[in-house]
Each structure stands twice: as C-alpha cells, then as structure tokens.
Amino acid sequence: MMKSHNIYSVELEQNRANYAPLSPLSFLARSAEVYPDKTAIVHQSLRRTWAEVYLRCCRLAGALSSRGIGGGDTVALMAPNLPETFEAHFGVPMAGAVLNAINVRLDAETVSFILKHGEAKAVLVDREFSEVVQRALSGLDQKPLVIDIDDPFFEGGELIGEKDYEALLSEGDPNFAWQMPEDEWEAITLNYTSGTTGDPKGVVYHHRGAYLNAISNLVCWDMGHHPVYLWTLPMFHCNGWCFPWTLAASAGTSVCLRHVRSDHIFDAIRRERVDHFCAAPIVLNLLNNAVSDMKSGIDHEVKVMTAGAAPPASVIAGMEQMGFQVTHVYGLTETYGPSVVCAWQDNWDEKSAAEKARLKSRQGVRAPMQEGLMVVDPETLEPVPRDGETLGEVVMRGNLVMKGYLKNPDTTAKSFSGGWFHSGDLAVWHPDGYIEIKDRSKDIIISGGENISSIEVEDVLFRHPSVLEAAVVAMQDGKWGEVPCAFITLKSDKEEVTEQNIIDFCRDKLASFKMPKKVIFTDLPKTSTGKIQKYVLRQLANGK
Structure with a gap:
C-alpha cells in the first residue's frame, strides 16, 4: 500500500528512538528488571524468581547460539508443562530461533514427520517421552542435537541426548547479548495442527502476533498484576494460548503441572492460591464430577478460561456453582488460540444462573487485539443476518492471525481467500453482535x-x-x-x-x-x- 505524503510525513521518520518491533521477549526483560524477586515458576518444591528465569533464558539462548543455532532455525521441544518448557518460549527466540513445541500425545511417526518438515536443528525432550522421540529420530536422515530434560520430580524414561538441559545451560553466558527481532513479522514459533485427516500443517506465528495476543489475554480476562496461573492447559497447544508471554507481561507466577488430574488441580489451587487457569470443556467436566471432598477448602476467587470445543451450558453452570468464574473464548491454532471472547455485559448480572450459563456458552465478539470478525456466506463473503438463526462461516482478520502454513502456499492462499481467514466453523450471528458456533462445516x-x-x-x-x-x-x-x-x-x-x-x-x-x-x-x-x-x-x- 502506497503511503500518503502530507505534513505529518515530512522529517518525522521512524527511528530507533521512537520505534521498536513488538516482541514478547521485552516482557521477560521488564519483569526481570522491575520484579526480580517475584516468583515466576513453581514446580513441586522448586521455586524460581523472574531474575533467575531471565538469566536461565539468556544461558539457553547463548548455548544455542554457540552451537550455531540462530536466525530462522527450528528448535523442537517435547515436554509437559515444566519450567524448561516455559523457559524455551523465551530462550529459543532470544537466540533468533523458532520454537516448535510438539504435542506430547503424538505417535512416533507423526513426531518424525514434524521434525523433518520443520527442519529441527535441536530437540529438547523430557524423559517421559524419550522412547517416542528416539523412535521418531530413527526415521530421520539428518539427526538434530538432542538435549534431555531430566525432571527430578519424575521417575521413568531414559536419557537419550548428548547432554541434559542443565549441562546445556552451563555452556551459555548469563550475559548473552540477545537481540530483539529486526522485524516483528519474523517467526517466533511453529505449531502443528492435530492432523486428523492427513499430515499435520505447520502454523507459523510472528513476534507481533505473540506480543499482541499476550496483551489481549490480559485485557479480556482482567488479569492485572502478578496472577497465579496453573498450567492445566498444555504449553504445546497454541503455545499455551500465548500465556507464557502473558505471564511475563504481568510478572505472574506459573504453577507447573505435569499431568492433568482432578486431585492435582484442586491441590494446587489450594496450596498455591491459584487464581487463574485455562482448560478445555472436557477438563471442566472432569472437575465438575470430582468427589465433593476433593473440591473443599478453596476460599478465594478462581477465574477459569475455557475453549477448544463449544462448552455445554450445563458444564459452565457446574463450574460456577463451585464458585469458579468462567470466561469462554474461541479461536484456532491459526489465530494464536483465543481471538474471540464472550465479553460479559453488566446488564446480564441480574439474569438467572441458567441464562447466564447459556449466554456464556456463546463464543462472543472479537478479542481486544483482533481487527475483524464476521459470520458470512463462505462463497460470497456477504455477512449473514444478525438474527441468531442463519448459518454462516466464521471468518477473521487482523494481528491475531498466523503468517501462514509452513511450506504449504496453496493451503495458505485458500485459507486467506478474500482477505479473511476462513475458520471452517459454522455459526449464527445474534442481534447483539455475539457469534455462536453451531458446528464444524463437516459436522453439520x-x-x-x-x-x-x-x-x-x-x-x-x-x-x-x-x-x-x-x-x-x-x-x-x-x-x-x-x-x-x-x-x-x-x-x-x-x-x-x-x-x-x-x-x-x-x-x-x-x-x-x-x-x-x-x-x-x-x-x-x-x-x-x-x-x-x-x-x-x-x-x-x-x-x-
């Protein structure tokens, strides 16, 4: 697009004093500087401050850089929600590389495809998944550097790498002179779709989108300063919906959780006074159906964000009967996770519990940092009537949309047809502007x-x-x-x-x-x- 020339474009140029590319790496640096002694990570008895996490991320970046891993290289990771997984979301891009957090539930054949397709130069692997990764590596001609994550709180698995994560960090300089990206459009992470109908597609995120969705999460969930966040949501899923970066922006505390089990969740909420967590409706249903004794003793406000599938109103109502405040969001891997939120309206406060749950089960309106959201006829891109009845496809555009699919230009072009990202989800548009998903196009x-x-x-x-x-x-x-x-x-x-x-x-x-x-x-x-x-x-x- 050609820039207009007027009095405001003369001798008012962009320069290093008035412009910096947007990147969530700046959040880490700020939290370490402003809140160095605040707790950043909790994992069982382990606790680390923001200053400690920052130095470890610098060491990781320095160690990768010293091994020739940097600009545009892929670093894969297969691990649960551990401190190392959190650190990789910063240390890898601080080296200029791109993080590919792999779904830990995938089979060896699919992991092998992902490592090859993403051209991984290094793989960080937790012992729990060493067997799968070892089998995946056997199918590769070019073997990446393999680094073990040796979690002291886990028993089992084998060490299959050249060395472990702590030894790798010891190679790195805590004063490593990492750089912000020259261009905020540079890739920060690579996320593969689940691939239920063929090979998974590699969704590429940029620094700008990661930065803006981190802030969008803060705004639409009213998280404030220093939230205590429980990692029930996998960090491999849309980079934990961008919450590693959100927590750095708010100097919050990450409470790690290896396995998602009802007793572990309720215990962590009580012990650490967790006030925020994210979970798919299936996890909320698990919590709803836990025995009463397991739920007792929680006397503080807990906010829950749910997405992943349309939650039944009864599941939301069950969570709120326990005293948990539910926010429903919607998005896809291609939109950095949540790009639509069921924003609460004050005039809904007086409605019945059942009606509140029904309203919350709708997907909602565009998130604060998303530019456009419509329900349209997929062929003509004409908006459907806002009558709550006419079905159309959900389309989105703006900063919370991926760069595209790695090495897949035809599918990228098709998904961006007409200047909108096509979700494949069918919805109605209500008179108040809120959308409500009715089905995937293939599931109607x-x-x-x-x-x-x-x-x-x-x-x-x-x-x-x-x-x-x-x-x-x-x-x-x-x-x-x-x-x-x-x-x-x-x-x-x-x-x-x-x-x-x-x-x-x-x-x-x-x-x-x-x-x-x-x-x-x-x-x-x-x-x-x-x-x-x-x-x-x-x-x-x-x-x-």
Missing part, C-alpha cells in the same frame, strides 16, 4: 433438508444427570438422508441408563427431527489435544 447434520446442529443436541444430552460425555454425528438414513446418532459415556455409577431413557429425556427438549435416532454407550475417541474424534464416530455410526 442435514436431515430431510433441515440443518441440525450436533452441538445443540449435545447440549441437551449433557443435561442428563447420568451423562459424563456426549457426541452427536450424522448417521445415514434411507428416508431422511441423515439422522442424529448419539455416542455417550456414562458416569461410573450410572450403568443402568438405557437408550430409551436418553431418547425420552430429549423428547420435550428437542424438535422431533433433531432427536437422536440411535444411542451408543461407549468411551469417546479423542485427538491428542483432547477433542472428540467425530470422524471416527461417523465411521462407527455408519458401519465403516
């Missing part, structure tokens, strides 16, 4: 010419007191084309529930054509990030 059920939202049916199923998890997919039908088929996991003490019980429960809550025509009781298959694999359920429903 078309029965006798009528569109059925699987999410709407699932929301009803979740209200049944015996249902732990539910998913609804299209089942082929000779008369109607497709009909809803429900897959349900029951709570452990509710095995007596039958298919007819479930159908009868839905009868006065759904139109007849939306009712499940078949109910299958089973454990639900999930992706490596905990999302239900509906394509597997569709195959089961249709005998494939």
